[in-house]
Amino acid sequence: MPPSPSLRPAELRLRDALDAAVGGVSRAALAASVERLIGRYRAGGAADAPILSGSSDVLAYAVYRMPATLAACRNMLQHSVLRLPPIVSVIDMGGGTGAAAWAAIEEWPDARVTVLDQVTDALALGRRLRAAEGGAVDFVPWRAGSAVPEADLVTVSYVLSELAESGREAVVRSALGAARKAVAVVEPGTPSGWQRILAARSVLLNAGWRVVAPCPHQGECPLTGSDWCHFSARVERSALHRQLKGGELGYEDEKFSYVVAVPGDRAAAVDEGAPARVLRHPGKRKGLVELELCRPDGSAGRAVVTKRQGAAYKQARDVRWGDSWPVG
Template identity: 40%
Template sequence: MIFPPKVRFLLEQTNGLKQTAADISLRYRTGRDKSLKTAAEAAAYAATRMPATFGAVARALELTLETLETPPETLLDVGAGTGAATLAAQQLLDLKSAICLERAAVMRDLGQKLVAADWRTIDIMADDLPETADLVVASYMLNEVADPIFAARKLWNAAESVLLIVESALPESVALLQKIRTDLTERGAHVAAPCPHDKPCAEWCHFACRIERSRLHKQLKGGDAPFEDEKFSFIALTKAPALRRSARVLRHPQIGTNKVGLTLCTPDGIIEKTVFKPDKALYKIARKAKTGDAL
């Protein structure tokens, strides 16, 4: 999915983004204060990270929607940042309402200029969530709070139908999602995606989406490649049992001569499957499959 050109244009109107982005990157790499304090810092961060967050949430939400009988009509985006997740949801859903909850004033102020939604101030660790919604989304947020399980329970209680959590593909982020998955399934949640089952799993399960890079994006992040691959992990949990597929592709398909090798997550565990050309229908699907696709 293409990042909206209008939002990209608005982000590119801020002067000095390259130097500010470099300063933020240095702070992150050296473990110094990661908080964003100025409008310029919020704009530089958004210009650097918002397209990737948008792409990851869009891909995770696409895979989640395949498992739902009824698409969500209301959205609660918790830890919304500058609204990338809401922007992705608005591209995929016909939403009647969207609420963005963000603690940092500089991020919230910029988000209000970029994404049409009901923006509110909240700290998920200290405050009660003010609303419920069909779909609750938290993207790249739970790994930054003091007690992510406590926060995830709040998110789950606010979800009328679906809770979607998106994090990085780092092993520690995947491990966090596994802990949340275990905790919430014990509280009655059903796994909609990516797993085709509710059973325990210790797999380092992560996915990728391809992000188009603008000229500014190339300048901010370095390099001339026209795209980048954002690797991410996610879990989608539902109140009612989801419509499950029989398997999900975990690795990039290995295409050989008249055959395709697939690594699949199934209700019986992870399996290796080879699809041969004589099986025409499945062979065609396997050749075009991407990591994360359901079969």
């Protein structure tokens, strides 16, 4: 069957690489690993020992989670890239099988990316998955607390939830210490994931860095009550994914929260006239579009764009959750 035209190339190539990696591996063993991992990640809480224990867990993680974490990282980078300086090197802390590396190489094909992780099976699989790919990606054993090499951009993707609170702050601080131009942290788009992002954001701001995405301001987050800042990336599901995780839908929507910051003394890289951020799927009704926005003045609230606003209305019809507003 020809691939769905809505799939982006990295996703397609990763799908092929995963299908090849799964090869003759027992589906029952993989499904058991998927079930165990789903239970463990749902339970949450810091991990005393690596959650991914052995090659079956690692392959299961890559099949059922990596396409989604890749989609979240890619979405995050797409929403920040215009506000970042040029990136030629990336360190991915706790990078596992390399989801953020796939996203980074897609954004900056000439960048050198180094994936650091404590699980050597994850690094080995990550290397195998990249074997047919271009781009310079290295997979290097590392444990939180050890030195982190310098790079333009340091990413920390879906890692903080596995660490105790003190460990989370320490990881964000080492990311800050290693990053020359930017730090990007991404977590699941749940209320607790968002709390971890808010804590990371505070560490970044207290170190004098500036947030370039998703927040269009440097102040307190205006979201309160039952609301939390998160975004959504659509992931097409492969036959293998459906087989291992169950469910009939041909896609799933990965919810994620994130923060991207640059050093304060690089204010030149920051567009001072930041546009607002669209915080929800826009509500579309006949002749009007409702946008839930986080604004540069630090407030959040609704904006209504009507047909009378001509060009703005046309843009509002196409704007998506997570985009900047106004467009361009």
